[in-house]
Amino acid sequence: VLAGISARLPDEQRAALAEIAVPAGLAFQAENDLAEFEDSNENGAALSADLVEGKKTLLAGLAFSMLEDRERTVLQLCLNGAAASEGTVNKVRELIAGSGAVEKLRDLSDELFRETSSRIAASPLAAAAKEGLDHCFREIRALVARAPVAEAREVAA
Numbered sequence: 001v002l003a004g005i006s007a008r009l010p011d012e013q014r015a016a017l018a019e020i021a022v023p024a025g026l027a028f029q030a031e032n033d034l035a036e037f038e039d040s041n042e043n044g045a046a047l048s049a050d051l052v053e054g055k056k057t058l059l060a061g062l063a064f065s066m067l068e069d070r071e072r073t074v075l076q077l078c079l080n081g082a083a084a085s086e087g088t089v090n091k092v093r094e095l096i097a098g099s100g101a102v103e104k105l106r107d108l109s110d111e112l113f114r115e116t117s118s119r120i121a122a123s124p125l126a127a128a129a130k131e132g133l134d135h136c137f138r139e140i141r142a143l144v145a146r147a148p149v150a151e152a153r154e155v156a157a
Contacts (some may be wrong), residue, residue: 020116024137026058027112030105030143033059037102040093055148062108063101071095113141 001021004014037059060079064072075095078088096102120134 012124016119016125018049020119020133023112023115023119027109027116028140028144030058030109030112031141033057034102034105034109035144037093037096040155058108059096059101059105061097062105063099066101066104067095071099078107 001014001017004017009017060075063076067075075092078092078095116137117134120137121128123130125133
């Protein structure tokens with residue numbers, strides 16, 4: 001949207017950019033949550049600081065909603081604890097993985113990227129702008145999906 005303002009696009013086109021940004025932003029956040037979780041599982045690294053600090057990530061929120069009451073309580077206690085021990089981190093990993101949230105978030109991310117592409121196609125932007133935006137989102141998604149978390153953060157910055 002800021003680029004649209006800088007380019008002095010009409011209000012209708014800036015509004016379209018804002019509409020495109022909503023599913024795109026959520027999709028990239030979902031991809032980031034998934035990458036951090038999968039990176040920690042593959043490398044035996046600690047969970048993301050967001051999870052350990054009890055921040056409400058898309059992945060944690062989805063897992064929480066998918067767990068049974070008892071497991072939900074355990075996850076909440078683990079995420080709200082003062083200091084994360086190795087056992088706590090392992091329990092959080094186990095609960096999130098067992099909840100089915102990883103697969104569901106992956107599906108949601110795919111759906112959000114499709115929604116982004118649909119909004120680009122339906123926007124009142126010029127054909128070249130639509131093509132450029134769609135290409136940009138596809139390339140960034142491919143980079144984020146292939147890059148380890150640290151590299152993906154550098155790309156995003």
